[in-house]
Amino acid sequence: MIRLLIADDRPVFREGLKHVVSECRDMRLVEAAAERGSVLDAAWTTEADVLLLGDVSVPPPKILDLIRQHRRRGAKPTVLVLGVRDEDEFAIRVLRAGAAGYLTKDHTPRQLVEAIRRVAAGKRYLSPGLAQSLVFDLEVSKKAPAHEGLSDREYQVLCMFCAGRQFKEIATELGVSPKTVSTYRNRILQKLHLKTNAEIMRYGIENHMVR
Numbered sequence: 001m002i003r004l005l006i007a008d009d010r011p012v013f014r015e016g017l018k019h020v021v022s023e024c025r026d027m028r029l030v031e032a033a034a035e036r037g038s039v040l041d042a043a044w045t046t047e048a049d050v051l052l053l054g055d056v057s058v059p060p061p062k063i064l065d066l067i068r069q070h071r072r073r074g075a076k077p078t079v080l081v082l083g084v085r086d087e088d089e090f091a092i093r094v095l096r097a098g099a100a101g102y103l104t105k106d107h108t109p110r111q112l113v114e115a116i117r118r119v120a121a122g123k124r125y126l127s128p129g130l131a132q133s134l135v136f137d138l139e140v141s142k143k144a145p146a147h148e149g150l151s152d153r154e155y156q157v158l159c160m161f162c163a164g165r166q167f168k169e170i171a172t173e174l175g176v177s178p179k180t181v182s183t184y185r186n187r188i189l190q191k192l193h194l195k196t197n198a199e200i201m202r203y204g205i206e207n208h209m210v211r
Contacts, residue, residue, distance in 0.1 A: 001026060001027070001028055002026055002027045002028070002049050002050060002116060002117070002120045003027075003028055003029075003030045003046075003047055003048045003049045003050075004021055004027060004028065004029050004030065004048060004049070004050050004051075004052060004116070005029075005030060005031050005032075005033065005039075005042055005043060005046055005048035005050070005051045005052065005077055006018070006029060006031075006032040006033070006052045006054075007032075007033045007039040007042070007051060007052065007053050007054060007056055008032075008052075008053075008054030008055055008056065008082070009054075009055055009056055010054070010055060013054060013055075014032050017052060017112075018032070020109045020112060020113065024113055026117075027113075027116065030046050030047065030048050031046050031048065033056075039051075039053070039056055039066065039070075040066070040069060040070060040073065043070055043073070043076075043077050044073055046077075047076070048076070048077040049076070049077060049078065049120050050077055050078050050079075050080055050116055050119055050120050051070070051077035051078065051079045051080065052080055052082055052116070053066070053067070053079055053080065053081050053082065053099070054081075054082040054083070062156070062173075063081065063094065064093055064094065064097045064152050064156065065156075067079055067081075067094065067097040067098050067099050068097050068098060070098070071097075071098040078100045078119045078120065078122075079098065079099040079100060079101075079119075080099065080100060080101040080102075080103065080115055080116060080119050080125070081094050081099050081101070081102045081103065082103050082107070082112075083103055083104050083105035083106075083107065089145065089147065089148060091104075091126065091130055092148075093152060093155065095124065096152075097152070100119040100123070100124055100125065101115050101118065101119045101124055101125030101126065102125070102126055102127065102130065103115050103125070103127050104127040104129060104130050106127075106129070107127055111127065111128070115127075145207060146191065146192045146193070147192060147203075147207065147209075149191055150187075150188065150191060150192075153184065154184055154187055154188055154191070156174075157170060157174075157181065157184040157185065157188065158188050158192075158200065158204070158209070159204075159209060160173070161185065161188075161197060161200045161201070161204070162200065162201060162203075162204030162205075162209045164201075167181050167182065167185075185200075188200070
């Protein structure tokens with residue numbers, strides 16, 4: 001029996017997942033959480049095998065921090081991320097952070113069930129369309145996008161700048177000083193060969209990082 005922990009702040013979405021799970025004889029929902037803190041606590045205290053991690057009211061890049069915190073705690077549930085965003089690069093970072101799978105927003109109930117079973121068995125899973133896209137990208141070009149060379153924190157700050165966030169907002173969100181944010185910005189400009197915030201925004205648009 002695969003025991004599941006669902007983490008998403010949308011009641012309708014949680015109920016939809018519960019319905020899908022209820023139709024599978026080899027799965028059982030043990031708990032549902034809606035907030036970042038309760039997700040970590042539930043992953044630690046429940047005996048779930050798989051954590052279905054959706055939207056928990058944090059910016060998509062901070063999902064990486066949540067996954068890393070989960071791993072550092074040594075909690076058992078394997079993490080399957082559910083459609084935080086469709087960007088290929090973000091999916092790769094989710095896997096690198098420690099998740100076992102990534103399912104894009106357009107997944108079907110059948111794909112969800114398949115993904116749960118795969119990660120519960122110790123395997124990895126990517127949505128078919130996303131996997132095909134990644135393979136295609138590797139075939140047509142050996143040159144990785146410049147932002148792939150950023151650290152996870154730099155990538156997180158880049159996404160925030162691309163979303164139009166200001167220095168103080170970013171500093172508050174990350175719990176650091178504006179000076180530290182400025183340091184990250186300078187590293188981003190250097191690594192991406194950019195000069196201004198306007199160029200950062202243009203880079204984000206060209207690389208489909210602005211939603």
